[in-house]
Amino acid sequence: MCLPAWGRARMTAQHLSDLARLRRVRDRIDREYAQPLNVEALARGAGMPPGHLSRQFRLAYGKSPYAYLTARRIERATALLLNGDLGVADIRRMVGCSSPDVFRTHFTELVGMPPRAYRHRAVDTVADMRPWVPEQAAKTAGLTGTRA
């Protein structure tokens, strides 16, 4: 009777420590999204193979690390577009996106319009326009993926 219970307890402890490891990966994305992060670097930091990290992260958080990183960057970009006078290219670089095309594509996919249109609408709509939040858009955006 004792042995299976010990086995279960060990499995639970292992499972929870794996989840905590994924949490550290997610926190690192939140902390370092502005740097040239990629899944390989995240996996190296977490001491696990990239494919394994992507699968486990998606199981835990409902989207891949790359999709989470992208959503984080776009969220930050919308906030910067709504407030302040920085140009779109400056903002793109500030949030860690090196390619204008990739930035524009992801932004449009997640927010529903390109960055410049988003800013113009914000200027026209004097009423409060909240920064876009990934969770609200997760249902409609293909990039965020679904829980496996």
Place this chain on the structure above:
Amino acid sequence: MIAMDISIHTSFLPHDDPDASAAFYRDVLGFEVRSDVGQGKMRWITVGPAGQPSTSILLAPPAVDPGITENERRTITEMMAKGTYGWILLATPDLDGVFEKVRASDTEVVQEPTEQPYGIRDCAFRDPAGNLVRIQELR
């Protein structure tokens, strides 16, 4: 209508290692420990900022209400490990001083002090149980 006199007295955060959580709030954030009851993992520890006896945080074991099912308990434990369960928002006039203290400890930083475009400056880190502690600057 009679004006109500209600204050926010105690807020709650779950722990999974009572000694680690108590040490964090006491030694890193400088809170005082106001009471500590129970034993083992079943500890209820009341902490709060010195000089503000009317506001406390209760560090409590999660999911011990007998009405919580085994599945719900597992979900809560997993969410704590994932970092998506408990969180709290604190404030200080000296954000950089507090952040340096936090960084000098073993604490996992989530966000360095950042000027947010919506008009506040804040930072964020994890307590030992995985709760998100966000601190904003009073100015």
